[in-house]
Amino acid sequence: MTHARQQHAACDGFGSDVWIGAGTVLTAAEAAAAFDVGARYAVTPGVCDGATESSLLGLPVLAGAWTPTEVITAMAVGASAV
Template sequence: MTSALDVVLADRVLTVVRAPRIPDPRALADALAGAGIRCVELTFTTPDVLAAVRAAAGSERAVCGVGTVLTGDQAAAAIDAGARFLVTPGIRAEVAGVAARHGIPVVMGAFTPSEVLAALDLGAAAVKIFPARALGPGYLRDLRGPFPDTAFIPSGGVNAGNAADFLAHGAAAVTAGTDVVAPDDVAAGRWSVIASRAASFVRSMN
């Protein structure tokens, strides 16, 4: 099975879904994958997210993971539900430990150089720079100096207007959020709208 991280790095993008409900998680995952965003991060901020992960994991084209993972118990539950990668908003040693025991990559949230080091020490497969909007694409270029081999994935404030800049300044991939998966569109099951926005986002990266 192809590693989730390999898919993220190949596509140079993943998407994070934050919505009050996901009426058909597999249809959502298929719509995004068909438009060029194969890695789909559902989050613990969505009610009953584990059921959504189980459904989305049935997609043959998408790679489903879980984000906003804060505890070891959440990490284990997400993996049991079929998550192929985990994402944290900050440094979470318990999550890293569970991911390592299961051979699942974790993208750990960080912002400062010290936090980047802590994430790498815990075995993060990639480091999510969050919130990316705070300092912009130039900050990725600065981080690449001391961390030339680290896969940075900016999140928070990345959109079709700046994704290419983040990639040009050293991001290994970018995170598409509400610019692609608006909560209202997800809750209403507007898969064609989401697919169109995903395709536009992918085009903007080049």
């Protein structure tokens, strides 16, 4: 079983009571892969293509930020929490 299929099985196996997400999502491709295997949210270390794409895919995004500008930018790309 491939790693992606294992992740998908883990996401499906818990039902709606457990949210399994993807961490350190940096790129749009990583966001799409996380979405494809059933991740229910994405965590990013900052504002990056992964945060933007995750938001566009409808995943809640928990984005890291340090400065007020980074917080504003994260919210602008659709982060659910910063």
